[in-house]
Amino acid sequence: MRVLTFVAVCIVVVAALVLVTADAQAYEFIGDYCWELMPTNGGPNEAFGLKAKLGIFYMGYTHVTVGGQCDLSLGSSSIGAWLPCTGNLELVGNSLTGTLTAIVAEGAKWQGELVIDLGTLNGLYNNLIYVGADKHFSNGVMHFASCDTLQ
Amino acid sequence: MSIHKEIFMSIYKIMAIVIIILSAMAFTVPDLYAGEYLGELCWLVSPVGSPQTGVLKLSIYYPGGLHLLYTGKMVVGTQQVPYQGNFELIDNQLRGILLNAGFTQNAVFNQSALILLELDTLSGIYAGYTESTNIQQPPDIQYTSGYGALTFVSCPAGI
Numbered sequence: 001m002r003v004l005t006f007v008a009v010c011i012v013v014v015a016a017l018v019l020v021t022a023d024a025q026a027y028e029f030i031g032d033y034c035w036e037l038m039p040t041n042g043g044p045n046e047a048f049g050l051k052a053k054l055g056i057f058y059m060g061y062t063h064v065t066v067g068g069q070c071d072l073s074l075g076s077s078s079i080g081a082w083l084p085c086t087g088n089l090e091l092v093g094n095s096l097t098g099t100l101t102a103i104v105a106e107g108a109k110w111q112g113e114l115v116i117d118l119g120t121l122n123g124l125y126n127n128l129i130y131v132g133a134d135k136h137f138s139n140g141v142m143h144f145a146s147c148d149t150l151q
Numbered sequence: 152m153s154i155h156k157e158i159f160m161s162i163y164k165i166m167a168i169v170i171i172i173l174s175a176m177a178f179t180v181p182d183l184y185a186g187e188y189l190g191e192l193c194w195l196v197s198p199v200g201s202p203q204t205g206v207l208k209l210s211i212y213y214p215g216g217l218h219l220l221y222t223g224k225m226v227v228g229t230q231q232v233p234y235q236g237n238f239e240l241i242d243n244q245l246r247g248i249l250l251n252a253g254f255t256q257n258a259v260f261n262q263s264a265l266i267l268l269e270l271d272t273l274s275g276i277y278a279g280y281t282e283s284t285n286i287q288q289p290p291d292i293q294y295t296s297g298y299g300a301l302t303f304v305s306c307p308a309g310i
Contacts, residue, residue, distance in 0.1 A: 055217075
């Protein structure tokens with residue numbers, strides 16, 4: 001009987017550990033993934049693309065949070081610095097669709113809508129960049145890239 | 152072997168298997184779910200050109216990799232504004248982004264800021280940008296920007 005009691009106590013403790021751990025930690029770090037956003041449309045001084053190194057966090061159900069670094073040196077921009085960028089993605093059909101925002105400096109920011117194909121991890125984007133009261137729209141393609149080669 | 156001893160051994164084996172399975176689950180679940188709440192940090196916000204200061208209070212989460220996420224609020228007088236964003240370690244600085252959208256009685260607004268903190272003091276600077284529109288005249292959007300200092304402080308009681 002002592003063995004049975006010991007085994008029963010062990011089961012209760014381990015089961016409680018499983019439940020507490022699963023409740024307390026509610027999301028999953030998928031990894032760091034990188035893309036190049038190349039503008040294919042927009043005026044000569046208006047098409048701002050960027051390089052993105054994004055940590056991907058699966059929050060549960062259809063929700064994904066992204067937090068990472070973006071560098072607005074693609075397209076017609078001369079801004080070349082890694083800056084924090086943040087956003088979220090939703091699983092819609094066979095795509096991840098969502099938003100990404102980077103603050104460039106005082107009075108300027110890049111905000112984009114992303115649509116990423118789950119099969120290839122390539123995608124499309126539309127973006128607005130605000131520079132003071134000036135707004136520039138452009139769109140283009142997202143190329144899934146190796147983070148090792150993205151400098 | 153008596154029938155009682157056989158039944159006892161069967162129960163013992165089943166329970167041993169259950170313990171092994173539950174133990175395996177207990178060890179694999181923490182690997183799958185990697186987030187961690189680090190705590191609350193506060194900064195005194197001092198805009199250039201304005202005597203009014205505020206307090207920025209952020210709850211910091213370590214979600215994995217080399218990233219930090221946060222949610223929190225800015226407190227200026229009796230006004231409290233929620234913010235969310237992320238920190239990245241870039242060139243020996245913690246660089247962060249703050250995002251918010253809100254409204255007052257007459258206007259809706261969209262606020263965003265870049266924050267740059269030095270690693271040794273956790274203090275630094277910010278540069279912000281706001282788009283707002285009067286509800287009575289929605290086509291007209293106002294753009295304002297500003298910058299200032301962020302001083303790392305212990306969180307004041309009561310906010």
